[in-house]
Amino acid sequence: MFGAGGRAGRRAVAEAVTRGHRVTAVVRDPDRYRAAHGEPGAGVSLVAGDVTDAGSVAAVAAGHDVAVNAAARMDVPAREFFTAAARALLAGLERAGVPRLVMVGIGTTLETAPGVRVMDAPGFPEEARNFSEGHAAELAIFEAEGGGVDWVMMVPPPTLLDDEAPRTGRYRTGGDQVLPAAEDAGTLSYADLAVALIDEAENPKHHHRQIAVAP
Secondary structure, eight states, X not given: OBTTTSHHXXXXXXXXXXXXXXXXXXXXXXXXHHHHHOSOOTTEEEEEOOTTOHHHXXXXXXXXXXXXXXXXXXXXXXXXXXXXXXXXXXXHHHHHTOOEEEEEOOXXXXXXXXXXXXXXXXXXXXXXXXXXXXXXXXXXXXXHHGGGSEEEEEEOOSSOOBSSOOOOOOOEEOSSBOOOOOTTOOOOBHHHHHHHHHHHHHSOOOOXXXXXXXX
16 A cells, blocks of 8 residues: 555555455655554554655565555655656556556546546636646556556545545445536545545456546
């Protein structure tokens, strides 16, 4: 699990462990992780790794059946980080012999109409554009160069996710477009995004594309 220290990553680790999987939680600084969150529980090995370095990816991924990536950095330009991570994951996982990669995307790369992304809308907030463009560049690399790894990008709605709501196990999936709101569905939680990620890791249903996820 790359990006195991973030909100999506921590919940994906917990979801996988609950299902009986052994998880390698990859973070940049294990000591910082322990200071913030304590020691990981049983079934979790906490290791240092760099998702933007193919050698590091290969080393921590060796011997695993599937990789999950929720890594992000706010102290590095988004396009630089996400494109480097895309190429390192593709090269490193192929080198390690890990066939499957499940990733977290961003809702602003989903379409509101064919060929029109959320981030293409007039008046799209400039402060969000850089991060969105980084994710879009990452997706473009996977679409163009990702044939050697069976990847999928699970994309939550273009809204803030609920960081407190408990796991319900319920979610919907679609395609490249924002899913219409379901009546009384509320906001997608990080806990249920984690369910979607681990479901897809266990039972691959989508391949070489981004998939909208919604409550």
